[in-house]
Amino acid sequence: MAADTPVEYIKHHLTNLTYGKLPAGYERADGSVMQEAGWSFATTAQEATDMGFMAIHVDTMGWSIAMGLLFLGLFRFAASRVTEGVPTGLQNLVEVCFEFIQGLVRDVFHGKNPLIAPLALTIFVWIFLMNVLKLIPVDFIPSLAHAMGLEYFKIVPTTDPNATFGMSFGVFLLILFYSFKVKGVSGFSKELAFNPFNHWSMIPVNLLLEILALIIKPISLALRLFGNMYAGEVVFILIALLPLWIQWTLNVPWAIFHLLVIPLQAFIFTVLTVVYLSAAHEDH
Amino acid sequence: MNINLTLIGQSIAFAIFVWFCVKYVWPPITAAMEARQKKIADGLSAADRASLDLELAQEKAAKELRTAKEEAAALIDQANKRAAQIVEASKDDARKEGEKLIEQARAEIQQERVQARDALRNEVAALAVAGAEKILETSVDGKAHSEMLEKLAAEL
Numbered sequence: 001m002a003a004d005t006p007v008e009y010i011k012h013h014l015t016n017l018t019y020g021k022l023p024a025g026y027e028r029a030d031g032s033v034m035q036e037a038g039w040s041f042a043t044t045a046q047e048a049t050d051m052g053f054m055a056i057h058v059d060t061m062g063w064s065i066a067m068g069l070l071f072l073g074l075f076r077f078a079a080s081r082v083t084e085g086v087p088t089g090l091q092n093l094v095e096v097c098f099e100f101i102q103g104l105v106r107d108v109f110h111g112k113n114p115l116i117a118p119l120a121l122t123i124f125v126w127i128f129l130m131n132v133l134k135l136i137p138v139d140f141i142p143s144l145a146h147a148m149g150l151e152y153f154k155i156v157p158t159t160d161p162n163a164t165f166g167m168s169f170g171v172f173l174l175i176l177f178y179s180f181k182v183k184g185v186s187g188f189s190k191e192l193a194f195n196p197f198n199h200w201s202m203i204p205v206n207l208l209l210e211i212l213a214l215i216i217k218p219i220s221l222a223l224r225l226f227g228n229m230y231a232g233e234v235v236f237i238l239i240a241l242l243p244l245w246i247q248w249t250l251n252v253p254w255a256i257f258h259l260l261v262i263p264l265q266a267f268i269f270t271v272l273t274v275v276y277l278s279a280a281h282e283d284h
Numbered sequence: 285m286n287i288n289l290t291l292i293g294q295s296i297a298f299a300i301f302v303w304f305c306v307k308y309v310w311p312p313i314t315a316a317m318e319a320r321q322k323k324i325a326d327g328l329s330a331a332d333r334a335s336l337d338l339e340l341a342q343e344k345a346a347k348e349l350r351t352a353k354e355e356a357a358a359l360i361d362q363a364n365k366r367a368a369q370i371v372e373a374s375k376d377d378a379r380k381e382g383e384k385l386i387e388q389a390r391a392e393i394q395q396e397r398v399q400a401r402d403a404l405r406n407e408v409a410a411l412a413v414a415g416a417e418k419i420l421e422t423s424v425d426g427k428a429h430s431e432m433l434e435k436l437a438a439e440l
Contacts, residue, residue: 048286072309079312082316126301162287167295
């Protein structure tokens with residue numbers, strides 16, 4: 001593992017397993033030069049950066065899809081054996097989640113849209129599961145991956161802005177879609193142009209403010225989740241740098257604290273999504 | 285922390301998960317939950333109805349009990365009255381019977397007394413005649429003295 005100094009150790013743990021395209025003539029870390037542009041795993045953080053946009057974080061994708069499948073598999077399994085009678089075990093758990101989400105949507109969302117509640121459920125459980133991965137000690141899986149020959153491996157997808165922005169981007173598209181659908185093009189444009197100052201001379205200012213406010217929504221959603229998870233991860237990594245015998249005094253309280261942070265961040269993302277979509281449905 | 289294709293991959297994964305959840309996870313479970321809710325609501329209203337029915341039945345039972353008690357009391361009253369009547373009537377009968385018996389006994393006694401007196405009188409007359417015959421040593425002509433003897437017998 002490339003972890004000779006603390007700085008390298010931290011950098012190493014914060015680099016994703018990147019599979020991407022390097023341009024022709026690129027000099028790789030081992031001194032070889034790419035004869036022509038081609039796809040390969042990055043062997044250093046610098047290579048991962050130089051791959052630019054044409055790269056994919058295999059670990060983020062893999063773990064997030066695994067968690068999504070775990071969520072859907074578990075809930076679909078519960079749905080296939082669902083009973084109207086006395087629920088047991090898994091169904092109880094699933095119904096608790098359902099009731100929680102239904103209550104949340106009922107309180108916040110005042111329209112009628114059959115998409116909102118399942119959307120909120122997916123967001124909540126998926127983010128929750130992805131965040132939970134953080135409680136796995138920081139060296140377990142990367143060491144395992146290293147033994148299998150993979151240089152970098154980061155298991156918590158929510159510490160990768162690509163994952164959080166990917167989700168908030170989806171939410172943003174839904175906000176736009178429902179804004180246009182419910183208010184119409186003219187209604188939505190009017191809302192952007194005549195808020196907060198209802199005067200024709202203020203239209204440019206209004207447009208600037210409103211469009212900024214609109215764009216801020218997905219960015220704040222994604223950055224809040226990413227920031228919280230990333231910061232927590234960095235602290236875990238820093239604690240892992242301490243001598244072995246003292247680590248537990250810090251990482252145990254920090255992990256307990258994260259028992260709160262993990263569901264809280266999932267909850268905030270979910271609530272704000274519902275709030276934003278509710279606002280998109282409100283016709284003034 | 286590089287923004288790259290992962291962003292788009294994540295968006296697609298997100299969309300697919302949401303679609304799957306909307307289509308295959310949400311409907312069956314909410315349907316089951318609603319069905320259960322309805323079942324429970326039905327059960328509760330049935331219980332309400334049953335308790336109302338019970339109340340009505342209790343009321344009815346109480347009313348019937350009350351009327352039955354009243355009827356029974358009336359019957360007992362009537363029976364008592366009737367019994368009193370019967371007792372009264374039988375007392376009357378007994379008294380009358382007794383009086384009749386007494387009357388009869390009295391009549392018999394009277395009759396026997398009259399008979400006894402008649403017999404005694406005749407005997408006394410005969411005795412007197414016999415006595416007189418002894419005294420006079422002669423037979424008395426019964427015929428001649430019968431008038432006197434009868435007078436005597438009437439005086440006894």
